[in-house]
Amino acid sequence: MNLLSALEKAFSESPQNLEENPRVAYAGTRGSYGEEASLSFFKGTGELFPCKTFDDVFEALNQGTSDYGVLPIENSSTGSISTVYDLLSKYQYYIVGEEEVRVRHCLLAPKGANLQTIKEVYSHPQGFSQSQDFLNEYPQWQCIPYYNTAIGAAYVAQKNDPNLAAIASKRAGEIYDLLVLAEDINFSQTNVTRFVIISRELKFFKDPTRVSIAFHLPHRPGALYEIIGVFSVFSLNLCKIESRPLLNQNWEYLFFVDFTGNISQNTLANLIPIIQEKADYFQFLGYYPQYDQTKI
Amino acid sequence: MNLLSALEKAFSESPQNLEENPRVAYAGTRGSYGEEASLSFFKGTGELFPCKTFDDVFEALNQGTSDYGVLPIENSSTGSISTVYDLLSKYQYYIVGEEEVRVRHCLLAPKGANLQTIKEVYSHPQGFSQSQDFLNEYPQWQCIPYYNTAIGAAYVAQKNDPNLAAIASKRAGEIYDLLVLAEDINFSQTNVTRFVIISRELKFFKDPTRVSIAFHLPHRPGALYEIIGVFSVFSLNLCKIESRPLLNQNWEYLFFVDFTGNISQNTLANLIPIIQEKADYFQFLGYYPQYDQTKI
Structure with missing residues (x-):
C-alpha cells in the first residue's frame, strides 16, 4: 500500500482507541524513566515488558510479542537519541504518541554508605553527563558507564557495598531499597526526556x-x-x-x-x-x- | 572585543601558521581514533596528551596546559556528538580545523582466545551500536560499555583473560598486543568520524x-x-x-x-x-x- 492510501485508511479509521490491555515493550528496567513514561502514557494499564536495548524493543514488535514500544527520542539537555531514528528508518514503524518525563537524578547507595565511602558510581553515560557539575566536586570517584540508570541502581543494590553508588531516579532508589545520598543532581533543573510510543501500523489516536x-x-x-x-x-x-x-x-x-x-x-x-x-x-x-x- | 573586531583581527593575522611543537590534548588514549586524528592533523609533530573526558580536553586549554584540543563532533552513522557542541558553547572556544578518520572496528582479544571463548566484550557504547549486526550473531556475549574503544582494549590486554574481548581499531590491537578475531565488523563500510581541532583564540589557518x-x-x-x-x-x-x-x-x-x-x-x-x-x-x-x- 502506498503512503497516501495508508494515510487515507488511517484517517478513515481514526480516532483509534487504545486496546484494553496492550502489551508494551520499553527500553529499560523496573524503576527506569522508560517504565515511568510507559506507566504514564498507558495510564497504568497494559502488560509492561522491559527490554535491554532499543533494538530489542523493535524486535518485540517485529516478532509480535508486543503491541507498542516506548523509546526515548530526545533529551532537553543532551539532544536527540539518534539510534532511535535509525531504527525507525530500518523497521519502517510509526510514532503513535509521545510522553515526557522529567529527569531528576539522585545519587543512590546501599544502607551504611555516605558521600565519604563512595569510590565507584554506576549510571548510563547520559546520567553522568547530565550530572557533570555535581560529579566535578568528587574527582576521586570512578564513573562506570552502564546500560541504563535503573540497571545501575539494581547492580549497586545487589552488590550491597558502601563503596558503590548509582545515579538514577528517586523511584529506582525506592524499588531497589537504596539510600538517597544527594537529590536533583542533574545540572539542568528542567531536564526533560521525550519518549515516543511506536507501533507496526500507521494509526491515529484522538486529536493528533x-x-x-x-x-x-x-x-x-x-x-x-x-x-x-x-x-x-x-x-x-x-x-x-x-x-x-x-x-x-x-x-x-x-x-x-x-x-x-x-x-x-x-x-x-x-x-x-x-x-x-x-x-x-x-x-x-x-x-x-x-x-x-x-x-x- | 566584539565579534566583528575579533574577526577583523583574525583576518588581518591570517593565515596563521601552526606552532613548532604544539601541545595537543585529545579525548581518548593511546590507540584511539582521537589519537589517530591528532597524529594526522598535526602530521606527527607536537606533544600529544590523552584526556579521559571531553570536559578534560576543554579544561587542558582553559588551564593553559595545551594549545589545541581534538574532539569527535560527528559520526557518519551515529550522528552528532552533542556534548562537544554544548562544551563549545560553555567555554566559547573556536574550531580551527577538522580531520576525518575512517572507523574500522575489530574484535580484539588476548592470545589463546577465539570466538568460542569470548563471554564479555568491552567498548564505547558507539562501538557497540556501530557493530550491532556483528554482535547480533553472538547474543550470549555480554557487552560492557567503557569510556572509549582503546581504553577497553587496554583493559582487556591487562586482564589477559581469553573470555574477554574489546571492539576497537586494528591499531589499538597492535599497541596493546591483542589478536584480531574479526575485522571490519562495523555495519557501515564507509563509517567516518569527523574530529574538530579547537583553540582558545579565533584564528584562521591557510585556505579556510x-x-x-x-x-x-x-x-x-x-x-x-x-x-x-x-x-x-x-x-x-x-x-x-x-x-x-x-x-x-x-x-x-x-x-x-x-x-x-x-x-x-x-x-x-x-x-x-x-x-x-x-x-x-x-x-x-x-x-x-x-x-x-x-x-x-
Whole structure:
C-alpha cells in the first residue's frame, strides 16, 4: 500500500482507541524513566515488558510479542537519541504518541554508605553527563558507564557495598531499597526526556497535532530552503529540524522534521506529494497528539 | 572585543601558521581514533596528551596546559556528538580545523582466545551500536560499555583473560598486543568520524573554506525560513543544520549550522549582523579548511 492510501485508511479509521490491555515493550528496567513514561502514557494499564536495548524493543514488535514500544527520542539537555531514528528508518514503524518525563537524578547507595565511602558510581553515560557539575566536586570517584540508570541502581543494590553508588531516579532508589545520598543532581533543573510510543501500523489516536517526517534531499544549493518554504506556504510550524549523515554516502544528510499547525487529511494529501517530488527519499514517521506541556 | 573586531583581527593575522611543537590534548588514549586524528592533523609533530573526558580536553586549554584540543563532533552513522557542541558553547572556544578518520572496528582479544571463548566484550557504547549486526550473531556475549574503544582494549590486554574481548581499531590491537578475531565488523563500510581541532583564540589557518555557527531564534513561524533565506541570498551552501533543545527552556532550540561557499571577510561582515539581528543569540564557532574528502 502506498503512503497516501495508508494515510487515507488511517484517517478513515481514526480516532483509534487504545486496546484494553496492550502489551508494551520499553527500553529499560523496573524503576527506569522508560517504565515511568510507559506507566504514564498507558495510564497504568497494559502488560509492561522491559527490554535491554532499543533494538530489542523493535524486535518485540517485529516478532509480535508486543503491541507498542516506548523509546526515548530526545533529551532537553543532551539532544536527540539518534539510534532511535535509525531504527525507525530500518523497521519502517510509526510514532503513535509521545510522553515526557522529567529527569531528576539522585545519587543512590546501599544502607551504611555516605558521600565519604563512595569510590565507584554506576549510571548510563547520559546520567553522568547530565550530572557533570555535581560529579566535578568528587574527582576521586570512578564513573562506570552502564546500560541504563535503573540497571545501575539494581547492580549497586545487589552488590550491597558502601563503596558503590548509582545515579538514577528517586523511584529506582525506592524499588531497589537504596539510600538517597544527594537529590536533583542533574545540572539542568528542567531536564526533560521525550519518549515516543511506536507501533507496526500507521494509526491515529484522538486529536493528533504533531507530524514527524524524514527525507533526503539531492545535494544542490537551495534544496533545503525550498522545502522549508513549502512548510511556510502551508502555514505549518517547524518544531524540530535535524540533519543526520546518510549511511554509505558520507556527509549527505537525512533530515528529520517535526511540525504542528492546522493539519487535515487534505493538508497532508497536498503537502506530501510536493515534498516527495523534491526529495530523493521520504518517510512519514507519524501523526500523533503532542504532549501537554502543562502536565510537566 | 566584539565579534566583528575579533574577526577583523583574525583576518588581518591570517593565515596563521601552526606552532613548532604544539601541545595537543585529545579525548581518548593511546590507540584511539582521537589519537589517530591528532597524529594526522598535526602530521606527527607536537606533544600529544590523552584526556579521559571531553570536559578534560576543554579544561587542558582553559588551564593553559595545551594549545589545541581534538574532539569527535560527528559520526557518519551515529550522528552528532552533542556534548562537544554544548562544551563549545560553555567555554566559547573556536574550531580551527577538522580531520576525518575512517572507523574500522575489530574484535580484539588476548592470545589463546577465539570466538568460542569470548563471554564479555568491552567498548564505547558507539562501538557497540556501530557493530550491532556483528554482535547480533553472538547474543550470549555480554557487552560492557567503557569510556572509549582503546581504553577497553587496554583493559582487556591487562586482564589477559581469553573470555574477554574489546571492539576497537586494528591499531589499538597492535599497541596493546591483542589478536584480531574479526575485522571490519562495523555495519557501515564507509563509517567516518569527523574530529574538530579547537583553540582558545579565533584564528584562521591557510585556505579556510567552512564556517560553523550557532544561533537561537525567537519562537515565531517563519523565523527559520527567513534565516535559511539569508544563506541563499549570499549563495552559501548549508552543509549541516541541527536544532538542539535549549537548556532551561524546554523545546526551544539552538541551531548549529555549517556552510561553505565564496566566503570573504566582506561576506562575513555583511552576513553576521543580519543573522544577529534575527537571532536572540549568536555564536561564531570557527572558519577553517574543510577536510579533503579525497584523502579518505
